[in-house]
Amino acid sequence: AQSVSQHNHHVILSEAASLELGCNYSYGGTVNLFWYVQYPGQHLQLLLKYFSGDPLVKGIKGFEAEFIKSKFSFNLRKPSVQWSDTAEYFCAVSPSGTYKYIFGTGTRLKVLA
Amino acid sequence: DAGVIQSPRHEVTEMGQEVTLRCKPISGHNSLFWYRQTMMRGLELLIYFNNNVPIDDSGMPEDRFSAKMPNASFSTLKIQPSEPRDSAVYFCASTSSGTDTQYFGPGTRLTVL
Numbered sequence: 001a002q003s004v005s006q007h008n009h010h011v012i013l014s015e016a017a018s019l020e021l022g023c024n025y026s027y028g029g030t031v032n033l034f035w036y037v038q039y040p041g042q043h044l045q046l047l048l049k050y051f052s053g054d055p056l057v058k059g060i061k062g063f064e065a066e067f068i069k070s071k072f073s074f075n076l077r078k079p080s081v082q083w084s085d086t087a088e089y090f091c092a093v094s095p096s097g098t099y100k101y102i103f104g105t106g107t108r109l110k111v112l113a
Numbered sequence: 114d115a116g117v118i119q120s121p122r123h124e125v126t127e128m129g130q131e132v133t134l135r136c137k138p139i140s141g142h143n144s145l146f147w148y149r150q151t152m153m154r155g156l157e158l159l160i161y162f163n164n165n166v167p168i169d170d171s172g173m174p175e176d177r178f179s180a181k182m183p184n185a186s187f188s189t190l191k192i193q194p195s196e197p198r199d200s201a202v203y204f205c206a207s208t209s210s211g212t213d214t215q216y217f218g219p220g221t222r223l224t225v226l
Contacts, residue, residue: 032213044217099144103156
């Protein structure tokens with residue numbers, strides 16, 4: 001069955017620290033990949049997405065993610081986090097040509113000021 | 114663009130009562146999704162509509178749940194009768210064919226006492 005794993009459930013960092021959140025998926029075919037962010041009490045917002053082309057994708061607010069096909073991974077990175085990055089981050093995978101998103105369980109990031 | 118609109122934002126009801134959640138997708142989008150988010154199960158797809166037609170309702174938990182999309186600009190998710198285990202945040206999302214990116218509404222936080 002298709003699945004998405006986010007191994008870090010809770011991450012606590014100090015401001016200016018670097019961030020990397022892991023995302024691995026299980027699906028043998030072509031996929032579209034997404035990272036969404038959910039700030040406290042708010043809805044999910046798209047951070048970045050990968051459909052094809054350059055596997056290093058840049059998104060909003062200084063976030064980027066790298067698609068490594070051989071590892072079935074799409075890790076999210078930010079070189080220097082801010083307090084305002086405190087949120088929950090969701091990785092999602094959608095088999096190309098389908099409507100279905102498969103979400104990971106999310107990673108709660110807390111950034112200490 | 115107003116984005117996906119959901120109402121109400123919060124709903125508190127007693128067990129056994131009927132609950133109706135509403136969603137207005139982004140104008141021009143022809144696909145609509147209802148999700149449920151809980152701490153235990155994360156984000157689950159309940160039902161997917163394309164061009165107002167339910168395509169996949171395999172995620173609907175049981176017969177107490179029903180969803181309709183009478184036109185391209187409105188959808189409802191109904192729970193009758195409601196139970197405490199239905200307490201969750203319910204999100205609506207929409208997309209248009211060819212974009213493969215879902216845009217989420219602010220969600221309805223449902224509490225069933």
